[in-house]
Amino acid sequence: MFNFPVISYTIGLMQSSSIRNELFVVWACFLLLLLGSADTMTAFSFNDSSQQTRSMMNQALHVVYLLFLILYYKGQLRGSFLISLFLLWGLSVVRLGLRGKAYRSTCRSRGLIRENQVVFEYMKYEPLNSAGIQGGTCNAETMEGYIYLVDGKEVKEVQDGEEVIRVAYRVPETVVDVPGTETVGVAGAETETGPVARLRVDAEKTVDIARIWQCKGKLLQCTSSSDQGASRWRDLCLSFALFRILRLRFAADHVGSISFPFQEDKCRDFVVKGLLSDDKDLDRAFRVVEAELGFLFDFFYARYPSIKDTLAPDLIVYAAILATSIFTLFSPDLLKYQPTGVNANIFIHGFNLDLLVTRLVIVWYILLESYQFLSLFIFSDWHKVKMLCRYVRKESWHKALIEIPLKVLCYFTFSKYWKGSIGQYFILDNAHPHPVKSFLSWISLEALDSSLMTKSISLPLEVREAVLRQLKAIEGNITDGRLWLYGKGIVDLDLDRECLLGHTYARYIMTWHIATSICSYGLNLPSKDNGSKEVAELTSEEAAELVKNHALATKLSGYCAYLMAFKPDLVPGSTYTSLSMARGTLHNARKYLAGCKSNEEKYLKLIELGSSGSTDHDVRFLSEGARIAAYLVDSRRIANNKERWRVLATFWANMMLWIGSSDRAEAHATRMATGGEFITLIWALLTHAHVVDKLQEDGGAPGLHMQELPPQTGAQGS
Numbered sequence: 236m237f238n239f240p241v242i243s244y245t246i247g248l249m250q251s252s253s254i255r256n257e258l259f260v261v262w263a264c265f266l267l268l269l270l271g272s273a274d275t276m277t278a279f280s281f282n283d284s285s286q287q288t289r290s291m292m293n294q295a296l297h298v299v300y301l302l303f304l305i306l307y308y309k310g311q312l313r314g315s316f317l318i319s320l321f322l323l324w325g326l327s328v329v330r331l332g333l334r335g336k337a338y339r340s341t342c343r344s345r346g347l348i349r350e351n352q353v354v355f356e357y358m359k360y361e362p363l364n365s366a367g368i369q370g371g372t373c374n375a376e377t378m379e380g381y382i383y384l385v386d387g388k389e390v391k392e393v394q395d396g397e398e399v400i401r402v403a404y405r406v407p408e409t410v411v412d413v414p415g416t417e418t419v420g421v422a423g424a425e426t427e428t429g430p431v432a433r434l435r436v437d438a439e440k441t442v443d444i445a446r447i448w449q450c451k452g453k454l455l456q457c458t459s460s461s462d463q464g465a466s467r468w469r470d471l472c473l474s475f476a477l478f479r480i481l482r483l484r485f486a487a488d489h490v491g492s493i494s495f496p497f498q499e500d501k502c503r504d505f506v507v508k509g510l511l512s513d514d515k516d517l518d519r520a521f522r523v524v525e526a527e528l529g530f531l532f533d534f535f536y537a538r539y540p541s542i543k544d545t546l547a548p549d550l551i552v553y554a555a556i557l558a559t560s561i562f563t564l565f566s567p568d569l570l571k572y573q574p575t576g577v578n579a580n581i582f583i584h585g586f587n588l589d590l591l592v593t594r595l596v597i598v599w600y601i602l603l604e605s606y607q608f609l610s611l612f613i614f615s616d617w618h619k620v621k622m623l624c625r626y627v628r629k630e631s632w633h634k635a636l637i638e639i640p641l642k643v644l645c646y647f648t649f650s651k652y653w654k655g656s657i658g659q660y661f662i663l664d665n666a667h668p669h670p671v672k673s674f675l676s677w678i679s680l681e682a683l684d685s686s687l688m689t690k691s692i693s694l695p696l697e698v699r700e701a702v703l704r705q706l707k708a709i710e711g712n713i714t715d716g717r718l719w720l721y722g723k724g725i726v727d728l729d730l731d732r733e734c735l736l737g738h739t740y741a742r743y744i745m746t747w748h749i750a751t752s753i754c755s756y757g758l759n760l761p762s763k764d765n766g767s768k769e770v771a772e773l774t775s776e777e778a779a780e781l782v783k784n785h786a787l788a789t790k791l792s793g794y795c796a797y798l799m800a801f802k803p804d805l806v807p808g809s810t811y812t813s814l815s816m817a818r819g820t821l822h823n824a825r826k827y828l829a830g831c832k833s834n835e836e837k838y839l840k841l842i843e844l845g846s847s848g849s850t851d852h853d854v855r856f857l858s859e860g861a862r863i864a865a866y867l868v869d870s871r872r873i874a875n876n877k878e879r880w881r882v883l884a885t886f887w888a889n890m891m892l893w894i895g896s897s898d899r900a901e902a903h904a905t906r907m908a909t910g911g912e913f914i915t916l917i918w919a920l921l922t923h924a925h926v927v928d929k930l931q932e933d934g935g936a937p938g939l940h941m942q943e944l945p946p947q948t949g950a951q952g953s
Contacts, residue, residue: 257308257311257312257313257316258572258589258590258592258593259589260304260305260308260311260312260316260320261312261316261320261563261593261597262592262593262596262597263304264301264304264305264320264323265593265596265597265599265600266596267297267300267301267304268301268323268327268600269596269599269600269603270297291331291334291335294331294334295331297327298324298327298328298331301320301323301324301327302324305317305320305321305324313568314568315562315563315566315567315568315569316563316566316568316569319559319560319562319563319566322555322559323556323559323560326552326555326556326559329552330549330552330556333548333549333552347482347485347486348486349400350479350482351482351483351486352400353389353400353401353402354384354479354480354482354483355483355486356399356400356401357384357401357402357404358383358384358480358483360404361382361383361498362498362501364382364404373501373504375504375505375507375508375509375510375512376508376509376512377448378444378445378447378448378473378509379445379448380445380501381443381444381445381501381505381509382404382405382443382444382445382446383443383444383473383476383477383479383480384402384441384442384443384476384479385442385443385444385447385472385475385476385620385624386440386441386442386542386543386620386621386624387402387403387440387441387442387443388402388403388440388441389401389402390402390403402441403438403440403441404438404441405438405441405442405443405445405446439628440628442472442624442627442628443476444472444473444476446627447469447472447473447623447627448469450626450627451630451633452626452627452630452632452633452638453465453633453638454468454623454626454633454638454641454642455468455469455623455626455627457469464642464645464646467645468619468623468645470519470522470523470526471526471616471619471620471623471645472620472623472624473523474523474524474526474527474529474530474616475526475527475530475542475616475620477523477524477527477919477923478527478528478530478531478534480922480923481527481531481919481922481923482531482534484900484922484927485900485901485904498925499925502923502924502925503710503711503924503925505923505924506520506706506711506920506923506924507706507707507710507711507924510523510920511703511706511707517699517700517703517704517707518696518699518700518703520703520920521699521703521916521920524916524919524920525651525652525653525916526616527919528652528653528907528911528915528916528919529616529650529651529652529653530616530617531904531907532652532907532908532911533615533616533617533652535904535907535908536907536908537611541617542617542618542620542621542624543621546612546613546618549608549612550612553604553608556604557601557604557605560597560600560601560604561601563597564594564597564598564601569590569593569594572590606649609649610649610650613644614644614647614648614649615649616648618644619644619645622641622644623641623645626638626641652907652910652911653910653911653916654910654911655693655694656691656692656693656694656910657691657692657694657790657794657797657912657913658685658689658690658691658793658794658797658798658801658802659689659690659691659692659790659793659794659797660688660689660793660796660797660800660801661748661752661792661793661796662748662749662752662796662817662820662821662824663749663752663753663756663824663828663837664752665688665821665824665825666821666824666825666828666829666831666837667825667828667829667831668688668825672687672688675687684801685801689797689801692790694913695786695790697783697786697787698786698787698790698791699913701787701884701888702791702888702891702892702917704888705885705888705889705892706892706920706924709889709892711924711925711926713889713892713893713896713921713926714889714893715743715889715890715893716885716886716889716890716893719885719889720886723882724872725866725867725872725873725882739808739809739812740806740807740808740813740894741799741803741806741808741809741812741813741816741817742816742856742859744795744796744799744806744890744894745796745799745816745817745820745856745860746856746859746860746863747792747860747863747886747887747890748792748793748795748796748860749820749841749856749857749859749860749861749863749864750860750861750863750864750867751788751789751792751864751883751887752789752792752860753837753838753841753842753845753860753861753864754864754867754868754879754880754883755785755789756834756835756837756838757838757842757864757868758785758876758880759834760835760838773877777877780877780881781876781877781880783884784877784880784881784883784884785880785884787884787887787888788880788883788884788886788887791887791888791890791891792883792887794891794913795887795890795891795894796817798813798894798912798914799813799814799816799817800813800814800817800818800821802906802912803817804899804902804905805897805899805902805903805906805912805914805915806894806897807894807896807897807898807899816856819856820856820857823853823854823855823856823857824857826854827840827854827857828840828841841857841860841861841864842861842864842865842868844857844858844861845858845860845861845862845863845864845865845866846865848862867879867882867883891913891914891917892917892921894914895914895917895918895920895921896918896921896926896927897918898927899918903915903918903919
């Protein structure tokens with residue numbers, strides 16, 4: 236938004252000019268203040284470890300440059316202007332100190348080492364301190380037994396020569412022996428002293444998810460299913476707790492995967508029976524994950540406050556800056572400004588243009604400062620979580636005088652990290668490229684291919700829910716769907732041997748992407764039994780279901796191909812294999828389909844290739860995809876288009892889950908800087924279902940896990 240070299244150049248022109256105008260100095264100083272206010276990013280790429288230092292150095296240079304301007308032109312400035320600018324400079328120094336302190340307390344290295352170790356130690360013994368192990372029950376809907384950490388007091392001490400930092404569990408009566416921690420029974424509570432007594436005091440400050448759900452305050456009590464406010468705010472705290480767990484995947488000690496003992500079933504129930512419990516609101520799972528990834532984005536890329544820090548210093552500085560700026564804007568010297576003899580002003584039809592520019596710059600500065608303070612501090616998700624934790628701890632806050640302002644605070648949201656769209660790439664549709672696109676691709680050395688051959692679409696709710704419904708139907712037991720295809724009679728041993736066995740992720744995606752595109756071409760052929768003639772004979776409900784499943788399958792197929800070709804680091808397996816396979820298949824398609832003038836001709840030629848059983852390695856993946864398509868359009872295997880596209884919709888919903896689990900944590904964080912990807916939401920959700928490793932390429936866990944998407948929303952798959 237603001238460029239330091241450009242502003243420096245502008246101020247340089249002002250200094251070199253023979254014209255003297257004190258208003259130049261005023262708005263130039265405010266421009267520098269604007270530049271400092273607009274700097275909210277601490278990093279622009281995941282690996283930019285030195286960006287934090289450079290950002291602080293830039294801020295320091297702004298402050299020094301501002302002081303230089305004030306001192307250099309102090310003889311030309313009126314008293315009120317000089318006082319205001321010196322005050323603003325002093326406040327800039329104070330704010331620079333506050334930012335430096337925030338950097339030290341919330342920097343990435345500290346979060347990935349110190350705080351991660353606290354969470355890791357807490358989660359490692361969480362099963363031993365939750366109700367499920369102590370004779371109670373775990374309920375994913377009510378969060379009973381889920382003591383995922385939101386906030387708590389960190390206690391640092393040296394034990395056995397090692398510095399340890401722990402957060403006390405909320406219910407000390409149920410705490411079992413943890414290495415290095417002394418505990419005693421409830422009967423001895425009145426005589427406890429030392430570390431044990433402190434543990435019990437600190438436990439009162441611990442806020443976990445179960446405590447959020449058990450809070451008696453009206454602000455967090457869901458009195459009915461229509462009470463969306465309390466549910467939203469509880470889910471925000473849940474998102475923060477999940478963010479602290481997800482961050483473990485980026486730590487050097489736990490990078491790639493995290494595994495806690497005795498928690499596989501509990502974590503799977505948390506997602507399947509908790510986040511996905513309401514069939515009418517399956518998208519709640521993605522809303523929770525979106526907020527979670529928003530915290531992760533702020534942690535890696537933006538300047539954010541810690542929930543443990545007070546906002547009082549920042550509030551005081553903001554109030555002082557606001558008061559000083561407003562005083563300058565409405566000061567008599569500016570309201571009744573008259574240029575002196577040594578000052579040259581620009582007048583247009585008797586109107587002082589310099590005065591207008593100065594006022595606009597000051598107003599702009601006030602608005603930006605206000606927006607920055609409100610969005611980064613007051614209405615940030617971090618601040619909301621902090622205030623909700625205080626609300627849970629303090630029963631004295633459970634009254635309307637406190638709850639109404641908190642409702643207003645939680646209602647407004649200023650930023651959203653995820654762009655909410657997915658890329659679409661269809662290899663067969665690019666078999667006949669436009670000459671202009673081919674030239675641009677050639678001259679840019681293929682750097683523009685992602686813009687020339689893809690498009691971005693808004694992700695429909697139906698697509699999101701289809702993936703979630705599939706995850707719920709299979710109860711978190713994810714496979715590549717091969718056994719399900721056997722059970723439906725869609726593929727047989729011969730096809731599996733030729734096209735499926737030993738597949739890499741990329742090859743599996745590519746062959747089914749080609750097959751889906753071929754089937755899509757065939758759907759609109761009026762001359763075929765499986766074409767539009769059959770569609771016209773369907774009832775309105777059947778036609779609507781067919782259209783829905785067709786859109787679902789083609790969108791997910793196009794998205795998977797897009798990931799392979801342009802975001803291969805997000806696909807499990809070899810990045811080079813994914814990229815080379817996508818490019819090679821495109822080259823083969825352009826060569827093999829060169830003579831085809833329409834989609835109908837492409838369909839007929841490819842179905843002929845698939846039906847011939849050809850194993851021509853020159854068009855390897857086209858041939859394999861065509862063979863699958865020939866099986867899919869065979870009426871002896873799948874009776875009609877309605878069933879065919881239901882199968883494909885189910886297959887691709889399952890495929891998103893299959894490729895969503897990976898150890899590519901850094902790749903997902905890198906893509907977040909440019910708006911994020913849908914696959915990252917799935918990856919994060921699967922992490923909390925304890926699917927944290929790359930799935931096997933031979934079908935994953937054994938068993939007929941894949942379930943067909945039901946014809947009606949909300950029905951359980953069979």
